Amino acid sequence: MSGADITAVAARILFEEARTLDEQRFDDWLAMYAHDAIFWVPAWTDDGLLTSDPETQLSLIHCTRAQLAERVGRVEGGRSQASSPLPRTAHILSNVIAAEIAPGVLRVSSVATTHAFNIKRRATTTTFALVEHDLARVDERWLIARKTFRLQNDYIATMMDFYTI
Amino acid sequence: METGQLSLADIDALIDDRPQDGAFRVSRAAVREEAIFDLEMRHIFENSWVFLGLSCQIPKPHDFFTTRIGRQPVIVSRDGAGRIRCFINSCRHRGAMVCHRAAGSAKRHTCQYHGWVYDSSGACVDVKDEKQGAYTQAFLDEDHGLAQVRLGDYRGFLFGKLNHDARPHDAPAIEDHLGDVRMMLDLIVDQSPEGLEVVPGVVRYTYDGNWKLQLENGTDPYHFTSTHPSYIQILGERGKQAASSGHTSIYQNFNQKSISRGAFCFPNGHAAIWGETPSSDARPIFRRLAEITQRLGEARAKWMLYTRNLSIFPNVQFAENAALQMRIWRPLSANKTEMTTYCLAPKGEDRAARAVRIRQYEEFFNPSGLATPDDANAYEDCQAGNVTDAIGFHQGYARGMAAVRRGGDEHAAELGMNPSTSIVGAFEMGDETVFHETYRTWRNLLRQGLERDLAHGERT
Numbered sequence: 001m002s003g004a005d006i007t008a009v010a011a012r013i014l015f016e017e018a019r020t021l022d023e024q025r026f027d028d029w030l031a032m033y034a035h036d037a038i039f040w041v042p043a044w045t046d047d048g049l050l051t052s053d054p055e056t057q058l059s060l061i062h063c064t065r066a067q068l069a070e071r072v073g074r075v076e077g078g079r080s081q082a083s084s085p086l087p088r089t090a091h092i093l094s095n096v097i098a099a100e101i102a103p104g105v106l107r108v109s110s111v112a113t114t115h116a117f118n119i120k121r122r123a124t125t126t127t128f129a130l131v132e133h134d135l136a137r138v139d140e141r142w143l144i145a146r147k148t149f150r151l152q153n154d155y156i157a158t159m160m161d162f163y164t165i
Numbered sequence: 166m167e168t169g170q171l172s173l174a175d176i177d178a179l180i181d182d183r184p185q186d187g188a189f190r191v192s193r194a195a196v197r198e199e200a201i202f203d204l205e206m207r208h209i210f211e212n213s214w215v216f217l218g219l220s221c222q223i224p225k226p227h228d229f230f231t232t233r234i235g236r237q238p239v240i241v242s243r244d245g246a247g248r249i250r251c252f253i254n255s256c257r258h259r260g261a262m263v264c265h266r267a268a269g270s271a272k273r274h275t276c277q278y279h280g281w282v283y284d285s286s287g288a289c290v291d292v293k294d295e296k297q298g299a300y301t302q303a304f305l306d307e308d309h310g311l312a313q314v315r316l317g318d319y320r321g322f323l324f325g326k327l328n329h330d331a332r333p334h335d336a337p338a339i340e341d342h343l344g345d346v347r348m349m350l351d352l353i354v355d356q357s358p359e360g361l362e363v364v365p366g367v368v369r370y371t372y373d374g375n376w377k378l379q380l381e382n383g384t385d386p387y388h389f390t391s392t393h394p395s396y397i398q399i400l401g402e403r404g405k406q407a408a409s410s411g412h413t414s415i416y417q418n419f420n421q422k423s424i425s426r427g428a429f430c431f432p433n434g435h436a437a438i439w440g441e442t443p444s445s446d447a448r449p450i451f452r453r454l455a456e457i458t459q460r461l462g463e464a465r466a467k468w469m470l471y472t473r474n475l476s477i478f479p480n481v482q483f484a485e486n487a488a489l490q491m492r493i494w495r496p497l498s499a500n501k502t503e504m505t506t507y508c509l510a511p512k513g514e515d516r517a518a519r520a521v522r523i524r525q526y527e528e529f530f531n532p533s534g535l536a537t538p539d540d541a542n543a544y545e546d547c548q549a550g551n552v553t554d555a556i557g558f559h560q561g562y563a564r565g566m567a568a569v570r571r572g573g574d575e576h577a578a579e580l581g582m583n584p585s586t587s588i589v590g591a592f593e594m595g596d597e598t599v600f601h602e603t604y605r606t607w608r609n610l611l612r613q614g615l616e617r618d619l620a621h622g623e624r625t
Contacts, residue, residue, distance in 0.1 A: 046367050054523070055520045058368065062527060074399060120542075158545065159541055160370075
């Protein structure tokens with residue numbers, strides 16, 4: 001595939017992922033992730049660096065796919081008051097660029113702005129992040145093997161979860 | 166209630182404290198009124214010892230971090246000789262903040278407005294174009310250094326005290342201010358012979374609620390099962406799946422029937438709760454227990470494995486359950502609070518234990534975790550429901566009153582502590598007496614402050 005074709009393929013997958021989140025089809029969202037996928041939102045340090053090693057440094061979220069499934073269960077289970085009713089979201093993606101970094105592996109950079117409307121408070125929060133996906137070709141499908149955020153406004157209004165960024 | 170119209174009677178009425186009748190009630194105005202917030206800022210946060218941070222955050226000469234004491238920005242800096250100082254982050258020329266970074270290392274802090282330069286001890290080392298400035302001797306005789314703030318250092322826990330009046334030594338020494346709550350801080354810093362460190366990374370968030378909602382939540386065992394069922398459920402499922410492979414979270418095997426809980430109040434508003442840990446083998450220090458026991462004895466080793474939540478009045482908590490969190494708050498208004506949170510750990514911890522610690526920390530404590538978002542939502546619900554004086558008092562300070570005792574109990578004695586009150590009971594007791602001394606301290610400081618205002622004629 002040419003670079004433009006790769007980027008088009010990758011963008012379509014990222015847009016589909018965003019749509020599953022905004023339509024709250026979380027099982028469909030999970031199904032886009034590889035079984036050994038990592039979902040990672042590193043924290044920043046006080047001297048302005050993004051943490052780079054989740055084993056020795058703090059992250060906002062560092063989840064395996066199994067832990068993402070737990071989060072989905074939590075927000076859908078109705079026993080988390082922070083997630084009930086679920087905020088409505090709009091994930092807006094742009095600046096998608098993809099490259100094939102190994103046979104069957106795409107690295108995709110994008111910029112994401114996510115608006116979340118807290119129904120209880122009638123309040124809207126916005127996060128914006130530089131995002132990197134690794135997509136892996138598995139059984140004729142592209143699956144998300146890794147998703148990493150560079151959260152640019154890490155001053156969190158009350159709460160943050162997988163669907164608000 | 167409006168600023169400038171508070172009377173001493175208003176302050177007295179904030180607590181209905183009648184031990185003889187078994188009554189302790191806190192006014193709903195306590196978390197709601199901006200007039201009270203104004204008094205809190207001036208007479209508590211800006212006129213008593215306030216937690217700043219840890220000395221291990223600034224290990225080398227010229228390292229610094231910035232924070233606030235109440236509303237006032239300050240710099241905590243190690244000078245060239247390695248001595249820790251705290252000074253007001255405001256240029257002496259026109260008041261601009263001279264340091265805008267949260268932390269770093271700098272031999273000089275230069276005001277970006279008119280270019281005055283300060284060294285890492287806060288001394289002014291250059292007034293730009295001083296020679297050409299046609300200054301009078303009166304100006305030259307002034308100290309142009311950044312205003313020093315009184316600093317207290319208890320084993321690396323740093324506190325600062327602003328002084329509005331001309332009595333810089335009217336506050337007790339930090340050791341006296343902390344009292345026996347120091348033994349609870351010792352349990353944090355002594356987990357490694359090398360001391361404490363901050364895991365790199367900071368998490369800041371806000372919630373739309375009063376700072377005292379966080380203060381209370383940190384030592385509130387009553388909310389756990391009703392606020393965090395989704396978290397308990399997840400860990401329960403994990404516990405079933407991983408029953409044979411050891412615990413990765415202390416709340417696996419959580420069973421409230423088998424756990425006892427205790428609480429202590431200390432003078433000056435400090436408080437602590439403690440409890441047995443459901444799965445102590447998931448504690449990162451568990452595998453180092455032999456070394457800890459040998460160094461500190463069995464009692465303190467046992468206490469290190471307990472869950473312990475500690476409030477140092479007025480602005481910091483150390484919560485050690487799933488991991489060890491330092492949470493510092495900055496009240497922004499009566500109904501908005503900023504949280505700055507860190508994961509702490511004993512120095513020299515091995516890599517596997519550190520990773521277990523960090524994952525547990527993130528899951529429980531982060532505003533992006535599985536528990537803290539539900540707490541913060543509850544604070545916001547409290548603030549949203551409490552907007553008028555239609556109801557006078559909360560009913561949320563009565564649990565445990567029939568069981569609490571003055572002074573220390575046998576558990577406090579294990580650590581050699583002499584708290585103001587002690588209580589121990591079943592997990593479901595959900596003690597609320599732990600808040601009483603805090604609110605008495607709070608009310609007394611507000612009352613003394615308002616008395617000073619009235620005496621100075623600043624308020625009518």
